[in-house]
Amino acid sequence: MTNEQATYRRVLRRETHSPRTAPAVAVAAVGAVVLLAGLAGGVWWLVDPAFRASAARWFDGASALAAQPAAAIAVGAVLVLLAVLLLALAVLPGRRSRRARIADRTALLVDDGVIADAVAAAVARRTGAERGRVSVTMGRRTVTVRIVPTSGVAVDPAAAESAVHDTLAEVGFSSATRVVVSTEGVVA
Incomplete structure (x- = not known):
């Protein structure tokens, strides 16, 4: 080192x-x-x-x-x-809601809220859901995505999960993913 x-x-x-x-x-x-x-x-x-x-x-x-x-x-x-x-x-270690990694010549420190916003935007684009109806919670080891679809419009959980994996891979962080699609939609 x-x-x-x-x-x-x-x-x-x-x-x-x-x-x-x-x-x-x-x-x-x-x-x-x-x-x-x-x-x-x-x-x-x-x-x-x-x-x-x-x-x-x-x-x-x-x-x-x-x-x-x-x-x-x-x-x-x-x-x-x-x-x-x-x-x-x-x-006990007091952990802040931040993620860190070291590249060749840089150190990257990213707040979990920034990653959650990026994941939510990617899931909204990929599934066709409105951005305001996608919420993301970043845990220590899991990312939970909750989608409330528009009534009558189906949302593909597999597309949402692949959007999460792609976004996290672009940033360089990996995490287990859990996608929850609400059974009751909202009227547009």
Whole structure:
């Protein structure tokens, strides 16, 4: 792999995956608030005897609540769910709805909406359906085409499927195709 291709691969990966800054900033902000509150409470505990007495009463009530097994299980379950959520945000890849490929001297990054529009236009031309009655959904591995025909006008699903394959081949991306032709048409 050349240095240029390695650069393309790194840039395309950065553009097709979401950054993790928002969850990291949220966790850091909550952690900072909790630590500052603990620091303020500790200083207040040392300075004010009345606060010390009211905090002791509050801790007694909290410890009595924590002594109940149902409350401890509920708090533990919430903390485990929060930990699993944060771990998933850190580990799982956040994917954007974009497709990428590397050619000899270029890197191609295409939004799924652009590909879906091109596929819808090609299907409309090939089947004779109006463009507004063809909708395309791009998934990670499948392309779903929904066609609502004009009443009395037959639509060939095989022609629609070949239009999808041809359009995706022209762009250089492949995907499984699913064509759904509505059984009820619209009146023109």
